Amino acid sequence: MGREFYRSGNTAEKFLRFLKENMAAVIYDCETTGLSPEKNHVIQISARKCFVCEDGFEEMESRAWYINPGYALPEKIVELTGITDDFLVGMPREAEVIHEIAGFFKDMTVVGYNNLQFDDPFMDAIYTRNGLVFAPQESIDIYKVVKAVILPGETVNYKLGSVTNYLGLADGITQFHNAEGDTMATLLVANGCIDRCREKCRKSAQRLIRTKVVRIARWENPRNQRQKRIYVETEDTTLYFDCLTHVWSTKEISDMISRYDMEYVILQVMKATNCHSETDLARWKGSIQISKK
Numbered sequence: 001m002g003r004e005f006y007r008s009g010n011t012a013e014k015f016l017r018f019l020k021e022n023m024a025a026v027i028y029d030c031e032t033t034g035l036s037p038e039k040n041h042v043i044q045i046s047a048r049k050c051f052v053c054e055d056g057f058e059e060m061e062s063r064a065w066y067i068n069p070g071y072a073l074p075e076k077i078v079e080l081t082g083i084t085d086d087f088l089v090g091m092p093r094e095a096e097v098i099h100e101i102a103g104f105f106k107d108m109t110v111v112g113y114n115n116l117q118f119d120d121p122f123m124d125a126i127y128t129r130n131g132l133v134f135a136p137q138e139s140i141d142i143y144k145v146v147k148a149v150i151l152p153g154e155t156v157n158y159k160l161g162s163v164t165n166y167l168g169l170a171d172g173i174t175q176f177h178n179a180e181g182d183t184m185a186t187l188l189v190a191n192g193c194i195d196r197c198r199e200k201c202r203k204s205a206q207r208l209i210r211t212k213v214v215r216i217a218r219w220e221n222p223r224n225q226r227q228k229r230i231y232v233e234t235e236d237t238t239l240y241f242d243c244l245t246h247v248w249s250t251k252e253i254s255d256m257i258s259r260y261d262m263e264y265v266i267l268q269v270m271k272a273t274n275c276h277s278e279t280d281l282a283r284w285k286g287s288i289q290i291s292k293k
Contacts, residue, residue, distance in 0.1 A: 004257045006248040010204075011148035012197035013263060018109075018140055019194070022052045024060075025109040025140070027190075029182040030119045031081045033069050037125035041069040042094065043083055046179035047104055048187060050111075056191035057111070063104050064180050066091040080177045098130040110136040113160045113186045114143040142190045149196035160185050167192040208261035211236040213268040217287040230281060232269055239265065243282040 028047040034040030046064045050057040066083070068091040078084055112119045120139055127134040146163050155166035161176040169188040175181045211234040219240075221227035228243040231251070237260065238251040248266075250257050266278075272288050275281040 003249055003253045006257045006262050011144050012200045015145045016197050019052060019054050022109060025050055025052050025111050026105055027057065027111045027183050027187050029112060029179040030122050031083065031179050032122055033073060033077055037121040042122050042126050043067050043069055043088065044179040045101060046183040048183050056194055057187050065097050065101060067094050067097060068092065082175065082178060094126055095130055098126060098132065102132055107135055107137055109138040109140065111140040111142060114141065115139060116141045142186055145193050146189065149193050149200055163189055205261055209236060209259055210261045210264045213265060214290050216269060216272055218285050232265065241281060246278050246282065
């Protein structure tokens with residue numbers, strides 16, 4: 001059996017931590033002329049600026065933009081979105097509205113549904129074409145959260161419409177594959193997954209060993225400058241954090257890291273070293289002996 005590794009925070013834990021640590025975010029969605037950010041163009045953007053708390057998202061302000069791409073829409077896009085060439089005739093080109101869009105988004109965290117694979121690359125492309133940089137503080141993909149808390153087979157598929165229907169939240173959505181409808185659905189689905197995330201984390205924690213940290217020390221290999229670790233001795237095992245890859249493992253290869261509540265361990269390590277992130281921890285130097293109580 002090979003060595004096990006742990007990368008900090010599963011999807012459900014990360015989402016709950018995001019809700020706890022952030023104050024605001026922009027939930028957004030794009031409709032486009034096709035699937036390629038390089039070849040195709042955005043024709044609609046919906047953005048909802050939201051207050052964020054542990055109980056979810058609450059909309060504060062919303063904006064929507066329709067953009068004329070300068071060429072006829074594919075028939076499939078018209079059928080899918082309901083947006084027509086005639087409707088877009090009087091709409092502005094992207095260069096005319098991009099600064100207004102950027103002014104709304106600023107550098108706020110963005111939230112979407114499959115946005116990491118689709119919407120974010122399109123936003124990056126439209127910004128780049130107009131001499132700007134799309135650089136949100138963070139990008140949260142609710143599609144990944146849904147896949148973490150809804151098992152395969154529970155719903156027909158993981159498309160936004162299917163999931164919204166499965167959660168019983170579709171009554172207020174007039175049209176999917178419309179950016180305004182999809183952003184509202186994303187908000188509702190995100191809020192609808194919070195209790196499922198909490199339950200998943202609670203069940204996981206119940207099965208794990210909550211071990212107490214007793215010593216933390218940095219180690220560097222004098223013969224290999226790339227090999228730097230933070231060793232963490234606990235009452236039950238010795239773990240280490242790889243400063244280069246930011247993954248955790250056990251000192252003994254036969255000891256499975258999946259047995260331990262790593263969120264609990266990491267919380268103790270961060271508190272003891274006064275580090276705010278694993279990036280800080282990778283730079284931390286020293287040795288700490290923690291007295292047993």
